[in-house]
Amino acid sequence: MASHGITRRPVSAAQSAKAREQERLKVEQYNALVAEVQTLRASNTYTTATLTTSSTLLSQNPEFNTIWNYRRRILLHLLSPMSADEKLKLLMSELEFLIPLLQSYPKCYWIWNYRIFLLQTCSEQLDVATALRVWKGEMKLVDKMLGRDARNFHGWGYRRGVVKEIEQLQGRISGEKEGEGSASLVEEEFAYTTAMYQKNLSNFSAWHNRSKLIPRLLDERNANVEERRTFLDGELGIMQEALFTDPYDQSLQLYHHWLISATCSPTSSAGTPSGEIVRLTPEQQLDILTRTLVWMKELLDEEPECRLLLEELIFVGSLTRGVAEANSGVTAEVSVDEVKGDMQAWLDKLIVVDPMRMGRWRELAERL
Amino acid sequence: MAAAVVFTNKPEELFVDKHVKYIQTLDTADKRLMSWADGVYWGLTALHLLGHPDALPRDETIKFVQSCQHENGGFGAHPSHDAHLLYTLSAVQILAMVDALDAINTDACVSYVRGLQKPSGVFAGDEWGEEDTRFVYTAIQTLKILGRLDAVDVGRAVEYVLGCQNYDGGFGLVPGAESHSGQIFTCLGVLSMTDSMDRLTTASKDQLAGWLAQRQLPNGGLNGRPEKLEDVCYSWWVMSSLAMLGKLHWIDRNKLVGFILSCQDEVRGGLADRKGDAVDVFHTVFGIAGLCLVGWGGLKEVDPVYCMPVETTKRLFGAK
Numbered sequence: 001m002a003s004h005g006i007t008r009r010p011v012s013a014a015q016s017a018k019a020r021e022q023e024r025l026k027v028e029q030y031n032a033l034v035a036e037v038q039t040l041r042a043s044n045t046y047t048t049a050t051l052t053t054s055s056t057l058l059s060q061n062p063e064f065n066t067i068w069n070y071r072r073r074i075l076l077h078l079l080s081p082m083s084a085d086e087k088l089k090l091l092m093s094e095l096e097f098l099i100p101l102l103q104s105y106p107k108c109y110w111i112w113n114y115r116i117f118l119l120q121t122c123s124e125q126l127d128v129a130t131a132l133r134v135w136k137g138e139m140k141l142v143d144k145m146l147g148r149d150a151r152n153f154h155g156w157g158y159r160r161g162v163v164k165e166i167e168q169l170q171g172r173i174s175g176e177k178e179g180e181g182s183a184s185l186v187e188e189e190f191a192y193t194t195a196m197y198q199k200n201l202s203n204f205s206a207w208h209n210r211s212k213l214i215p216r217l218l219d220e221r222n223a224n225v226e227e228r229r230t231f232l233d234g235e236l237g238i239m240q241e242a243l244f245t246d247p248y249d250q251s252l253q254l255y256h257h258w259l260i261s262a263t264c265s266p267t268s269s270a271g272t273p274s275g276e277i278v279r280l281t282p283e284q285q286l287d288i289l290t291r292t293l294v295w296m297k298e299l300l301d302e303e304p305e306c307r308l309l310l311e312e313l314i315f316v317g318s319l320t321r322g323v324a325e326a327n328s329g330v331t332a333e334v335s336v337d338e339v340k341g342d343m344q345a346w347l348d349k350l351i352v353v354d355p356m357r358m359g360r361w362r363e364l365a366e367r368l
Numbered sequence: 369m370a371a372a373v374v375f376t377n378k379p380e381e382l383f384v385d386k387h388v389k390y391i392q393t394l395d396t397a398d399k400r401l402m403s404w405a406d407g408v409y410w411g412l413t414a415l416h417l418l419g420h421p422d423a424l425p426r427d428e429t430i431k432f433v434q435s436c437q438h439e440n441g442g443f444g445a446h447p448s449h450d451a452h453l454l455y456t457l458s459a460v461q462i463l464a465m466v467d468a469l470d471a472i473n474t475d476a477c478v479s480y481v482r483g484l485q486k487p488s489g490v491f492a493g494d495e496w497g498e499e500d501t502r503f504v505y506t507a508i509q510t511l512k513i514l515g516r517l518d519a520v521d522v523g524r525a526v527e528y529v530l531g532c533q534n535y536d537g538g539f540g541l542v543p544g545a546e547s548h549s550g551q552i553f554t555c556l557g558v559l560s561m562t563d564s565m566d567r568l569t570t571a572s573k574d575q576l577a578g579w580l581a582q583r584q585l586p587n588g589g590l591n592g593r594p595e596k597l598e599d600v601c602y603s604w605w606v607m608s609s610l611a612m613l614g615k616l617h618w619i620d621r622n623k624l625v626g627f628i629l630s631c632q633d634e635v636r637g638g639l640a641d642r643k644g645d646a647v648d649v650f651h652t653v654f655g656i657a658g659l660c661l662v663g664w665g666g667l668k669e670v671d672p673v674y675c676m677p678v679e680t681t682k683r684l685f686g687a688k
Contacts, residue, residue, distance in 0.1 A: 202595055211534075254536050356619065357581050360581055
């Protein structure tokens with residue numbers, strides 16, 4: 001189907017007769033295997049032997065979703081008369097079978113889906129404590145996958161799913177035994193995003209996950225307004241330092257943009273869902289916005305052609321104007337007229353350094 | 369929608385005949401395009417957009433699609449494969465393009481799709497229950513083509529999609545998942561098909577369009593999310609999304625065209641993900657569809673919501 005990153009073979013590279021023969025044999029063997037498994041499937045044969053045959057086929061072609069479905073049916077059939085110990089053993093060996101496949105095909109949806117099915121079957125058919133142990137084991141796999149490819153889309157999505165289920169199972173256990181402590185993993189997961197960005201600042205996935213965790217984190221800490229402000233200052237400080245390290249990094253710009261827009265917009269309806277960090281007074285908003293403009297302008301002196309920085313400056317400038325104009329009683333340290341002039345200059349510069357997005361900047365110019 | 373764009377063809381060439389030939393040779397005895405429904409959809413859409421709608425045999429195409437429908441009403445990629453929403457939409461799109469929607473059991477198909485909606489509004493891909501925004505898109509488009517959107521809870525489906533929007537304006541697979549151009553296409557598609565685009569604020573639409581425009585890299589190609597490599601298929605996912613937001617002019621068309629054309633196999637036809645890589649029918653259709661969106665001369669107009677020729681969607685839904 002869709003191939004990615006596979007080098008095109010030149011037309012002149014004619015295959016040798018031997019290679020062609022080998023290729024033909026391989027296709028023939030594969031087709032015979034497909035026919036065998038399809039016959040077994042059509043006759044509703046659900047045995048340990050058919051499980052093995054389907055393993056052979058799926059190892060060769062893990063995109064064959066229908067055969068994964070067949071395997072689900074075989075497995076449910078085999079599990080139904082089993083004791084708890086036998087069930088655990090079979091489910092664990094299934095999880096094991098997938099490891100080399102996931103290593104070879106980390107982006108194949110069907111393998112991940114089958115794995116989630118196995119884990120859900122654990123939750124349904126094993127006792128809570130055992131199921132929890134199995135799910136917790138998954139965290140090691142996720143750590144390994146994300147250690148190898150820190151931006152693996154499936155890896156991050158899978159991690160969120162695993163965390164959610166562990167929290168639910170822990171909730172079920174602590175519901176049975178009062179005072180077992182919190183079922184939430186939000187502190188651990190937040191710390192994980194910290195560890196990930198400390199390894200590599202340029203990790204959009206880690207910043208994204210962080211943004212999703214923060215509202216819950218603050219709620220679960222029962223943070224008051226002062227604590228929330230301190231937290232926000234901490235995050236903004238991290239961003240300031242990080243952007244001085246790499247002002248060209250989009251994931252940093254996006255995260256910073258979110259922090260500012262979620263807390264310093266003149267109206268509470270900023271547009272995109274932001275999650276609650278803290279409600280600031282207009283004075284506090286203007287204080288943050290002014291400080292941000294100061295350090296961003298310093299950075300611009302060092303990197304006068306950085307288009308991401310120019311774009312963000314215009315954004316922060318427009319918020320500053322918005323907040324100041326909506327709260328005329330509040331004295332701002334910056335003059336609105338000065339910000340207006342700066343914004344025009346930044347936009348003029350942006351049109352020069354980012355001609356690819358000219359259409360966007362022209363539109364913005366009309367609005368300013 | 370943005371105003372139509374008149375594009376001046378640069379000296380570079382789109383090898384139309386070679387691409388037609390490439391897709392036709394996929395349907396020979398050893399390759400058997402007619403053995404996977406999504407492959408037929410990709411190939412047929414490319415041929416329609418290239419202006420060669422009859423390059424695949426119509427009768428055989430219809431017969432193949434019919435043979436993929438299961439008793440439960442859904443379609444498999446092949447008669448011997450289990451039914452799945454992905455192939456159900458491919459089947460219905462194929463029949464829509466060849467104007468043969470009456471060739472299948474519509475009621476059964478509608479009831480299959482309806483049976484996959486969950487209380488949250490999301491749809492599962494099949495009976496085994498994988499749920500995400502891709503399947504909301506496939507379900508809604510299938511029913512829209514069949515004229516049976518009333519069969520499901522559209523309101524809840526829209527709410528689910530809106531719950532997948534992130535701080536960068538983009539959309540993810542499920543609530544909480546990071547933004548990805550493919551999911552942005554499916555989510556904007558759902559909002560468009562259900563006349564719900566006005567549920568997004570102007571600010572969030574602008575932010576999203578800005579994020580999409582950032583996907584263009586200095587070589588002209590588009591990537592799917594920040595700090596990733598360019599790939600021809602994003603010429604569709606990103607550009608169709610920009611088209612739905614009316615912001616196609618926020619990227620550099622000439623540079624994108626240059627990138628897409630550089631991904632052609634100028635000898636055997638077809639397009640690859642990147643220059644010099646092996647071609648496939650998936651990248652072929654999305655590269656060509658991307659060229660259609662920027663108004664490359666000689667190609668048919670494509671509908672950014674449905675990824676089918678405008679001729680087809682006009683016939684189905686009337687002029688917009």
